[in-house]
Amino acid sequence: xxxxxxRIKHDRVENTVxxxxxxxxxxxEDYSWDLTKFKSKFDIKISYISERVANFDLINIDxxxxxxxxxxxxxxxxxxxxxxxxxxxxxxxxxxxVLAHRIGLIPLKVDPxxxxxxxxxxDEKDKFTDGNTVVLTLDVSCSxxxxxxxxxxxxxxxYKNSNIYAKDLKFEPQxxxxxxxxxxxxxxxxxxxxxxxxxxxxxxxxxxxILGIGADHAKFSPVSTASYRLLPTIEITEKIKGEDAKYFxxxxxxxxxxxxxxxxxxxxxxxxxxVSREVLRHxxxxxxxxxxxxxxxxxxxxxxxxxxPPEEIFFKSVRILRNKAEYLRNCPIGR
Amino acid sequence: MSVEEPIKDQDVSMNDIExxxxxxxxxxxxEEEEEEEEELDTEKIKLLPGSTEDGTSASFQxxxxxxxxxxxLRYIIMKNPEVEFCGYSIPHxxxxxxxxxxxxxxxxxAVEALHKGLDDLxxxxxxxxxxxxxxxxxxxxxTEEE
Numbered sequence: 001x002x003x004x005x006x007r008i009k010h011d012r013v014e015n016t017v018x019x020x021x022x023x024x025x026x027x028x029e030d031y032s033w034d035l036t037k038f039k040s041k042f043d044i045k046i047s048y049i050s051e052r053v054a055n056f057d058l059i060n061i062d063x064x065x066x067x068x069x070x071x072x073x074x075x076x077x078x079x080x081x082x083x084x085x086x087x088x089x090x091x092x093x094x095x096x097x098v099l100a101h102r103i104g105l106i107p108l109k110v111d112p113x114x115x116x117x118x119x120x121x122x123d124e125k126d127k128f129t130d131g132n133t134v135v136l137t138l139d140v141s142c143s144x145x146x147x148x149x150x151x152x153x154x155x156x157x158x159y160k161n162s163n164i165y166a167k168d169l170k171f172e173p174q175x176x177x178x179x180x181x182x183x184x185x186x187x188x189x190x191x192x193x194x195x196x197x198x199x200x201x202x203x204x205x206x207x208x209x210i211l212g213i214g215a216d217h218a219k220f221s222p223v224s225t226a227s228y229r230l231l232p233t234i235e236i237t238e239k240i241k242g243e244d245a246k247y248f249x250x251x252x253x254x255x256x257x258x259x260x261x262x263x264x265x266x267x268x269x270x271x272x273x274x275v276s277r278e279v280l281r282h283x284x285x286x287x288x289x290x291x292x293x294x295x296x297x298x299x300x301x302x303x304x305x306x307x308x309p310p311e312e313i314f315f316k317s318v319r320i321l322r323n324k325a326e327y328l329r330n331c332p333i334g335r
Numbered sequence: 336m337s338v339e340e341p342i343k344d345q346d347v348s349m350n351d352i353e354x355x356x357x358x359x360x361x362x363x364x365x366e367e368e369e370e371e372e373e374e375l376d377t378e379k380i381k382l383l384p385g386s387t388e389d390g391t392s393a394s395f396q397x398x399x400x401x402x403x404x405x406x407x408l409r410y411i412i413m414k415n416p417e418v419e420f421c422g423y424s425i426p427h428x429x430x431x432x433x434x435x436x437x438x439x440x441x442x443x444x445a446v447e448a449l450h451k452g453l454d455d456l457x458x459x460x461x462x463x464x465x466x467x468x469x470x471x472x473x474x475x476x477x478t479e480e481e
Contacts, residue, residue: 022416033414033455039462044470048477055481056470058463064410065459071403311471315464322460324404328397329453331379333446 002029005233008291010280018062018295054310057231058298065321066228066298072317073226075214079307080110080134082219084208091201099195103138103207104219106166107188107305110134112222114180115211130175134185134209137170138194141202159199166192169207185209188306222313224303230293232273238288240265248289251279271299383434386445392420392438393445400433401425408435411459412452417443 002025007014022031038060047055058066085100092099116132142161155162166187173184195203214221234256240248245265249257253276258268275293279285304310379398386393397404405423412421412435420438437445470476 021413023419031414032416033411035455035458035462038459042462042466044463044466046470046476048479048481049471050478050480053480056467061463062410064406068403068407071401076403311467315467318460318464318467321403321407322457322464324400325408325453325456325460328380328400328404329450329457331376333395334377334381 004295005292006230006295008275008277008293010277016295020062049309049311052304052306052310054300054302054304054314056300056314058228058300060296061298062296063298066300068321069314069317070226070228070300072320073223073302073313074221076320077222077313077316078112078211078213079220079222079305080108080112080115080209080211081217082106082108082136082207083210083212086206086208087204088206089202089204092195092197092203093201094195099203099205102194103169103205104217106169106192106194107307108134108185108209109183109188109306110181110185110209112211112307118210128208128210130177132210133174134177135172135174136185136207136209137172137205138164138168138207139170139204140164140168140197142197142199144199155196159197162197163193164195164197164203166190166194168194172206222305222307223310224305226300226302226313228298228300230295231297231299232270232275233290233292233294234267234270234273235290235292236265236267236288237290240285240288244284248279248285251282251285252276389441390444390446391441392436394434394436395445395449397433397435399431401431405433405435407456408452411455412437412448414455415448415451418448421448 002018002020003015004018006016019025020031024031041060043057043059045057045059047057049056082100082104085096085103087096087100090096090099094102115134118127118132120127140161142159145158145160148158152158167190169187171185173181178184197203212220234252241262241264245259245263248265249259253272253274255269256267256273258266260266275291277291279289280291300314302310302314304313308316381396383394383396402425405425409421409423412418417439418437419440421436423433423435425433435449437448439445439448443451
């Protein structure tokens with residue numbers, strides 16, 4: 001059996017690399033790939049899945065595959081974002097290109113599976129169809145509020161439309177998009193500030209939103225963050241009692257160390273630990289505690305930007321990796 | 336022996352690829368077959384020079400792939416007991432090319448090891464997807480952020 005704990009010392013880490021390959025160890029264990037064996041060992045534990053965030057553990061899986069899922073979620077799961085902004089009028093203080101960039105970064109609530117990819121071989125004027133493009137418009141102008149109180153200094157009261165938000169982008173359904181999308185396309189977060197206006201200023205523009213991937217531009221990434229960390233382990237090798245125990249408790253994140261009835265410190269929840277290594281700086285606990293991380297236990301945290309539920313993004317990353325493997329399997333090997 | 340002119344920058348849909356492992360050589364191709372041929376990306380994976388005669392050790396070049404597939408594939412190929420060595424590299428950061436080297440002990444060829452690795456990787460993903468679906472359907476987890 002290989003030791004799968006990364007040992008964390010005060011200034012170094014040990015045993016970081018996985019060696020579970022055939023021919024690496026002189027024991028009787030079989031390290032070759034075996035699907036049935038993997039099926040019996042592999043486990044998933046879901047901590048929570050909210051509307052925007054998923055937190056789950058992948059247990060007994062190698063870093064190379066975990067990392068592939070993380071990388072795919074960040075840069076290869078497609079989503080919809082503004083690609084072209086046609087500006088008819090912009091008399092605001094924000095320059096056209098800055099405005100276009102800001103609009104591009106607004107996450108949209110639209111299922112990417114409902115759109116097709118843009119075919120770049122098609123002529124520019126026939127490229128955008130109701131099957132691959134979502135059209136949004138923004139037509140706003142700011143004016144004075146005649147009913148504002150005389151001494152007011154609040155722009156929200158003095159002017160109408162002084163703040164332009166993501167919710168002001170209006171969906172213009174093309175073809176049968178209204179039936180196909182079920183609900184109109186809106187910004188996932190309605191209160192993102194796009195621009196500020198003053199009386200007499202206006203913005204009039206049209207936005208073309210298309211499918212894309214995060215590798216091409218971050219605006220297409222379906223996640224705010226997708227990250228993993230390894231499960232921390234804490235081993236108390238010598239009893240820590242009384243005042244020492246209380247002191248010991250304070251060296252970890254809250255809830256990690258508990259104190260029992262015999263006023264002895266025990267590990268309550270190592271998952272909550274940040275592995276700050278503070279405990280290793282204190283001489284009195286020298287040799288009494290061992291810190292580590294489980295090398296094959298990944299705690300994933302996936303935050304969706306709003307287009308898809310977070311668990312859907314993980315599903316898609318798994319399917320994309322499988323498609324990559326299957327596609328390559330079918331490709332002829334050229335010379 | 337001339338090799339069929341490779342098709343460059345072909346956008347190929349992931350879904351409608353038919354199994355074809357053979358190396359494209361100068362077989363006579365009629366018009367219809369040529370259209371079929373265009374569906375396959377012959378530039379996707381190439382055998383790099385320097386492979387042994389018996390094919391037990393070889394390097395491959397895969398385009399449009401990076402560490403995502405490279406490292407996962409390396410791991411799963413190294414899990415094969417017939418494989419003596421497997422490693423990957425990205426020779427230049429601004430070229431989207433992935434090199435993967437496979438050396439076997441001799442009982443299988445490098446291409447066979449590569450294909451087994453790809454099959455294993457896809458089984459692997461299938462199981463993870465199934466397991467995650469099962470856990471989602473099972474429920475019992477919080478829907479509130481902690």
